[in-house]
Amino acid sequence: MKKLINSVDSVVADALRGMASAHPGLLRVDEENRIVSRASGPRAGKVGLVSGGGSGHEPLHAGFVGYGMLDAACPGEIFTSPVPDQMITAATAVNGGAGVLYVVKNYTGDVLNFELAAELCADEGVEVARVLVDDDVAVRDSLHTAGRRGTGATVFVEKIAGAAAEGGAPLPEVVRVAEEVNARxxxxxxxxxxxxxxxxxxxxxxxxxxxxxxxxxxxxxxxxxxxxxxxxxxxxxxxxxxxxxxxxxxxxxxxxxxxxxxxxxxxxxxxxxxxxxxxxxxxxxxxxxxxxxxxxxxxxxxxxxxxxxxNEELTRLWDAPVETPALRWGR
Amino acid sequence: MKKLINSVDSVVADALRGMASAHPGLLRVDEENRIVSRASGPRAGKVGLVSGGGSGHEPLHAGFVGYGMLDAACPGEIFTSPVPDQMITAATAVNGGAGVLYVVKNYTGDVLNFELAAELCADEGVEVARVLVDDDVAVRDSLHTAGRRGTGATVFVEKIAGAAAEGGAPLPEVVRVAEEVNARxxxxxxxxxxxxxxxxxxxxxxxxxxxxxxxxxxxxxxxxxxxxxxxxxxxxxxxxxxxxxxxxxxxxxxxxxxxxxxxxxxxxxxxxxxxxxxxxxxxxxxxxxxxxxxxxxxxxxxxxxxxxxxNEELTRLWDAPVETPALRWGR
Amino acid sequence: MDTAVFARWIGEIAAAVRADKDRLTRLDAAIGDADHGANLERGFDAVVRALADDSPDTPGALLGLVGNTLIRRVGGASGPLYGTAFREAGKALGDARTVSTADLARALEAGLAGVRRLGGAAEGDKTMVDAIAPAVRALAEAVRDGSGQREALGAAASAALAGAEATIPMRAGKGRASYLGPRSVGHEDPGAASAALVFAALCAAEAASDESRGG
Amino acid sequence: MDTAVFARWIGEIAAAVRADKDRLTRLDAAIGDADHGANLERGFDAVVRALADDSPDTPGALLGLVGNTLIRRVGGASGPLYGTAFREAGKALGDARTVSTADLARALEAGLAGVRRLGGAAEGDKTMVDAIAPAVRALAEAVRDGSGQREALGAAASAALAGAEATIPMRAGKGRASYLGPRSVGHEDPGAASAALVFAALCAAEAASDESRGG
Ligand SMILES: Nc1ncnc2c1ncn2[C@@H]1O[C@H](COP(=O)(O)OP(=O)(O)O)[C@@H](O)[C@H]1O
Ligand SMILES: Nc1ncnc2c1ncn2[C@@H]1O[C@H](COP(=O)(O)OP(=O)(O)O)[C@@H](O)[C@H]1O
Ligand SMILES: [Mg+2]
Ligand SMILES: [Mg+2]
Ligand SMILES: [Mg+2]
Ligand SMILES: [Mg+2]
The missing domain is CATH 3.30.1180.20 (Dihydroxyacetone kinase; domain 2)
Structure with a gap:
């Protein structure tokens, strides 16, 4: 195995240092807590969008942090969902008073960790909603299984819900849009x-x-x-x-x-x-x-x-300006 | 060899069809002549920037066609320089009356084909200048060899010279800037x-x-x-x-x-x-x-x-708006 | 069993996970995402450090710290699930300073219930539940039958191992392996395999503590 | 030699390139970019089609069409270089309807001069020049010595082949292989190898034409 890394254990931490150096104008990287958030900080009155998941899917998720998309991302170890602490710290950090939406890909690990985080956020008085992305038709869905995986549609949900949030939509509205993208x-x-x-x-x-x-x-x-x-x-x-x-x-x-x-x-x-x-x-x-x-x-x-x-609404939100390391237009 | 292609012979043509479908707002793809140019066409009074080279280096070059960067790209077969016909057609198509700059990576094939094309353009009354990119320090340069290869600096030259051209600089000025980027x-x-x-x-x-x-x-x-x-x-x-x-x-x-x-x-x-x-x-x-x-x-x-x-000038030109499939900011 | 036995249990788990890390990862590579060994190693290393920093003085507090540390440090599916198991077991033990086999059986039942509630898996879904559930049952039965502690823990460990092996022919209903549908058949579930290590470690810890006391 | 011989030459080259495409590509993979076989196949296939569409009536016009087609269809280093070689050779033949061995020798000298001017390579730089130059020299010498046509062309083909083989120990001074510095040593130059095919094809075409005339 030849990989451009320093050591197996430091891959995620090293990559986060690299992201910090590469995008100082866009991102703030909290290496200690493993949170990537907008350099500009939270905006009062805006719904905060937080996502996260295992690393190894780059640019997902940290590459989609920025204006018009995510407020923060929580990178886990490679292919391992992040832990609730990261998600709670991120939610608290990006909360502009209008609540926070967790965008969660449907994997047992992500679901469970975000669930624990949401419960703890609620205890601390941070309003948190969750949207589950489950778009992968290769997995046959049924009541008795873990359901469909969340894959590519995550980018669409993050972009379109991000645009709704940036436009000032309240949390239930952002949730509705996010769920609509996932459903379609x-x-x-x-x-x-x-x-x-x-x-x-x-x-x-x-x-x-x-x-x-x-x-x-x-x-x-x-x-x-x-x-x-x-x-x-x-x-x-x-x-x-x-x-x-x-x-x-x-x-x-x-x-x-x-x-x-x-x-x-x-x-x-x-x-x-x-x-x-x-x-x-x-x-x-x-x-x-x-x-x-x-x-x-x-x-x-x-x-x-x-x-x-x-539809017309989703097209408009897709076209709205976005400025992140991996997706950028209109700004 | 497992490749996501239809046939060995159609790779470049198929990819061009894909680019045309993916970027209708940005690019016009002349599949017949193998030229990718801006959807907006030439702008009167602006120096036209044309580059090209073998395919297989994507997004270079066609991914850098658009506002603030290239006016057209000529993709050759995989790892094979394009032919003079492509370059001549491209120069004629993008010429806004202020002349055309060929950005040429230093490889014998690219150099020779662009040279033949430039001669023929001159015969047809299109003013063409060339800048040679040769940034690869792994190759020891000497009078008796083919010289250094043109590699990564091509992106810098195309972006920065493209911004100069977009800003209305005349051909000699665009050439000067392009050569300065290469030299640095x-x-x-x-x-x-x-x-x-x-x-x-x-x-x-x-x-x-x-x-x-x-x-x-x-x-x-x-x-x-x-x-x-x-x-x-x-x-x-x-x-x-x-x-x-x-x-x-x-x-x-x-x-x-x-x-x-x-x-x-x-x-x-x-x-x-x-x-x-x-x-x-x-x-x-x-x-x-x-x-x-x-x-x-x-x-x-x-x-x-x-x-x-x-330096200050190059930084300003780097920061200038660009809108291409692979590089986009400020618009 | 006192707090020292429980601390020893955790140490045995950490050692077993480190020794079997590659096997767990290989099992996970076959039907999952090749990280189960690394996940548990990261988790139990953190647990060992947490116990060194802060030595809880009851078995319940110790298991609670283990559970919280796993939840905070592992991630993935196994982090919250194992974390919940230890946390719920710890809660069930309350602040007792010593724990009988019967207490332990009830606590592990609570842990199993936590895993079931959180993950929604039933036996037969090819998850850690398929190792934990028979182990917990075997322990409770041994207690009911009046077996000695050593024997009871041995029965639980054997049941966990048998339960893990029994996942091989199962088709996964939960977790990542479920995405494979019928292709999940023929592989041992990594979480069930690690659960077998956990029960074997308990047995070993009890035996070692007993010996060290000259028992 | 009349236009038909030259047309046959081109056909022989196209067939030889098709047959040896993989070898040329392999040679290019070792010290270049693995496209020489594909480049020449694409070029000579286009030339064969161009000659079918438009049958030039003099050897000079034919070689001119070959050269222009190669320049327009091949790309890479070999396209302009081979294209120039054929174009310059064609120009040198003027509008003569038949060509003596001496005429051909002069034309090929002009072609070689074109390659040298455009590419700047000298003998010893490990390029096609290392096959073309000795072949052209051998042809001129054979003419000077009064050899027959068949013999003269055979000498040229042998010299080209020897020249191509002689590139193996050379260190490249031009073209892609030069980037490898000392690592270019020990490999035959693909362009020299294809030039040897071109001269062998000339020999074959002349012989075949002669036979078909009952000669
Ligand atoms: N819903 C669930 N209920 C119980 N156990 C589960 C569930 N989902 C997964 N598991 C267990 O977790 C194990 C995988 O753990 P791990 O590889 O660490 O996490 P991940 O699947 O997130 O990569 C599986 O082998 C299985 O035993
Ligand atoms: N400057 C030059 N002068 C003469 N021949 C050259 C020169 N550069 C390259 N060649 C010839 O071209 C051959 C490579 O052709 P080809 O692989 O088709 O083109 P490319 O190098 O552009 O991929 C080399 O093997 C060499 O014989
Ligand atoms: Mg995982
Ligand atoms: Mg090439
Ligand atoms: Mg796993
Ligand atoms: Mg080549």
């Missing part, structure tokens, strides 16, 4: 290779020269099924069919063609061309899009595609 | 793995579990020396020492910590923390910075670091 979004991922966590030092699974995993998550876990390598066009069709089957795609959509961390950008554009064609075959249109690495799994090769059915 | 910039690259071109289907070289290449370029070629894997801190020191030896680093600098295409962002931040520390050890400061994939080598793992000694 679906994701599906494909791995061409596994990833290697620094702690384990070897790939989480082994794929042969022509094998791929369909329906992967973002923690290096294998997917629903192993399959064989195909053209970009066919792989995109597998992913898009899975989305469309779960939520018929039509009209103007917001699409993210996301790289898993080690997929060259030229390949992501190749895949995006196929997404655009697929959409027009359905009478839909990629009215807004992102192509690049947004929700990654360390050094995994592969992609995920996330589609959100837009 | 140095780069050094390190590979943890080779890359695999679609055409060859296998890695351009093989590295063992603890081997790395120091002083690599951006075309998958091996570096100056093979070495052994070390901590991020030490690898950064090797790179920074090489820059500093060639051009003493001091004062405010612009730094790019660039991923080669398959390096997780968390690792790039780890390395950037070390760059920042190294700089403060020299009494210098990363006044401006980029951390991410900007000048890549397909699926190579590794990084390069580029430093530009800032």
């Amino acid at each position: 979004s679906r994701s599906f991922g494909v791995a061409l290779s596994a990833c290697t966590t620094p702690a384990s030092g070897r790939p989480t699974f082994e794929l042969g020269e022509t094998e791929i995993e369909l329906g992967i998550g973002i923690h290096g876990e294998p997917g629903r099924t192993r399959s064989t390598m195909r053209q970009a066009r066919e792989l995109v069709a597998v992913a898009m069919d899975a989305l469309d089957e779960d939520m018929p795609i039509s009209g103007d959509v917001l699409v993210m063609l996301n790289g898993m961390g080690a997929t060259p950008l030229i390949e992501l554009y190749v895949a995006f061309a196929e997404v655009a064609e697929y959409l027009s075959g359905k009478g839909a249109r990629a009215a807004r899009s992102l192509v690049g690495d947004y929700v990654t799994s360390l050094d995994m090769r592969g992609f995920s595609v996330t589609v959100c059915l837009l | 910039s140095r780069s050094f690259g390190v590979a943890l793995s080779a890359c695999t071109t679609p055409a060859s289907g296998r890695p351009t070289f093989e590295l063992g579990e603890t081997e790395i290449e120091l002083g690599i370029g951006i075309h998958g070629e091996p570096g100056r020396t093979r070495s052994t894997m070390r901590q991020a801190r030490e690898l950064v020191a090797v790179a920074m020492d090489a820059l500093d030896e060639d051009m003493p680093i001091s004062g405010d600098v612009l730094v790019m910590l660039n991923g080669m295409g398959a390096t997780p962002l968390i690792e790039l931040y780890v390395a950037f923390a070390e760059v920042a520390e190294y700089l403060s050890g020299k009494g210098a400061r990363a006044a401006r910075s980029l951390v991410g994939d900007y000048v890549t080598s397909l699926d190579m793992r590794g990084f390069s670091v580029t430093v530009c000694l800032l």
Whole structure:
């Protein structure tokens, strides 16, 4: 395992130092408490947006802290949800008096830790709401399971709810918008290779020269099924069919063609061309899009595609100015 | 070789279709002639900036087309310089009457093709100047060799000369600024793995579990020396020492910590923390910075670091608004 | 059993986790995200440090500190779950200075109830519950049957181990492994495996304390 | 030699490049960027199509079309260099309808001069010049010595091949391989290798044309 790190144990702390040095104008990094927040601090009367989760998904979440998006992010160890202390400190730090929204990806660890944090916040008089992101159609949902994973739609929820909060919406309104984005979004991922966590030092699974995993998550876990390598066009069709089957795609959509961390950008554009064609075959249109690495799994090769059915409100909020390390426009 | 492509022969064409679909508001893609230009077309009286080179370095160059940066980019085949026809068509298309600057990375192929194109443009009455980027200190320069390679500084030259052109500077002034950026910039690259071109289907070289290449370029070629894997801190020191030896680093600098295409962002931040520390050890400061994939080598793992000694003018031009797929601020 | 036995238990867990870290991570790599070993090592190292800084003087206070430390330092699913288990067990022990096997059985039942409430997993869902629940049951039965302490703890440890092994053919209903659907079958659940270590450590701690007292 | 021989030459080159594409790419992977085979295949395929669309009626016009097509379609270093070589050679032939061995030798000298002017490489720099220069010299010598056409072209092809092999111990002074400094030693230059194919193809084309004429 060759990784550009100083030691297995210091990866997250070192990366936080790097973020602090790279974005002094945008971010304030509390290395001690492991919290990344806006350099500008909380704004009175604005709902605070806090997210967090395991590290290894960069730029998610800390790369989305800034004007028009998150107020703070709590990075956990690699692929490990952060702890309630971080979440409580973050909520207290960003609270501008209008309450705080926790954006939580649906994983047992994230859910439980944010739950404990929310309870403790309530005890301390900080009003906290939670929205659960669970967009991954590869996971069959049922009452008896952990439910769908939260993956790519997290970026959409954070951006759009962030814009609502920035625009002065009160907490229930921000919650409504966040839940609407989640309800209208679906994701599906494909791995061409596994990833290697620094702690384990070897790939989480082994794929042969022509094998791929369909329906992967973002923690290096294998997917629903192993399959064989195909053209970009066919792989995109597998992913898009899975989305469309779960939520018929039509009209103007917001699409993210996301790289898993080690997929060259030229390949992501190749895949995006196929997404655009697929959409027009359905009478839909990629009215807004992102192509690049947004929700990654360390050094995994592969992609995920996330589609959100837009409406006028969501489009307006998507287009609103944003100024974060990883997403920036209008400012 | 598992790549997210439709066929080895269609990679560049397919990626261009993808870029067209992903950035309709920013880019116009002439698939026939392989030219990516601003959706807004040429602006009368503005110097046109054209760059180009082999594909496989995405987002370079087409990802830097837009307000405040390039007017057009000519993507060649993977790792192969584009042909004069593309360059001539691009120059003609973006010429707003104030002449055109070709930004050329110093590789024999790029130099020769841009040279032929410039000659033919002159014949057709289009005023064309060229600036050669040659920032890679890993290559020992001499009168008898091809000279230094152009790598990371290309992004700085395109951004800063682009801002000068956008601000209405005449061609000789844009050339002066571009040459100044190049003169003040140095780069050094390190590979943890080779890359695999679609055409060859296998890695351009093989590295063992603890081997790395120091002083690599951006075309998958091996570096100056093979070495052994070390901590991020030490690898950064090797790179920074090489820059500093060639051009003493001091004062405010612009730094790019660039991923080669398959390096997780968390690792790039780890390395950037070390760059920042190294700089403060020299009494210098990363006044401006980029951390991410900007000048890549397909699926190579590794990084390069580029430093530009800032002055007031260059800082102002760097800060000027830019709106391209890969670099965006102030708009 | 006094506070010293409980402190020894935690020390044994920390040692066992360190020794088996790679195995736990490998189990988690197969059906999860390859961090269970690192998570528990980080957690129990922190617990050992916390106990060194602040030596609680009752078993209940000690388990409470263990639970809170795990919740505050581990993250992931196992942090809140193990943390809650120890916290609830500690609460159940109140401020008694010594603890009988029967007290311990009731406390561990409370811990298990906490895990069930928080995580929502039932037996058969291929989680740590599949090791903890049979262990707690075996302990309670041994108490009911009038077995000695050593024997009772041994029964609990064996039941936990058997419970962990029994997760192999299960299809996961909770936690990350559930995303794999049928592909989760054929692998031991990492949390169940670590729960077996926890019960084995309890046995070892009791035996060692007994010996050191010349018993 | 008439236009048909030259057309055949180009066809032979295209076939040879297609057959040896992987070898050329492998050579380029070792000290360059692994695209030389693909570059030449793309170029000569385009040339074959261009010649099919538009059949020039003199050898000079044919080589001119070849050169322009290579410049327009190949890119990289080899596109402008081979393109210039063919273009300059074509210019030197003027509008003659048939070409003697002596004419050809002069034309190829002009082509070589074009490559040298554009690329600035001297012999010993480990480039295509190291195959082209000795081949052109061998051809001129054979003409001077009064050798027959077949023999002269054979001498040129052998010299090109020897020249390409002689690049192996060289340290590159031009092109991508120069970035490797001393590490470029021990590998054959891909452009020199392809130049050897070009001269071998010329030999083959002449021989085949001769036979088809019953010669
Ligand atoms: N809902 C749940 N109820 C009980 N135990 C659970 C639940 N979800 C997960 N677990 C346990 O947690 C273990 C995984 O812990 P760990 O790997 O540390 O956390 P994470 O899954 O967040 O990476 C699983 O093997 C399982 O035993
Ligand atoms: N300056 C030069 N003069 C002559 N030949 C050169 C020069 N530079 C490169 N070459 C030739 O071009 C060959 C490489 O061609 P190719 O791989 O197609 O282009 P690129 O180097 O742009 O990838 C080299 O092997 C060498 O023979
Ligand atoms: Mg985890
Ligand atoms: Mg090339
Ligand atoms: Mg885990
Ligand atoms: Mg080449």
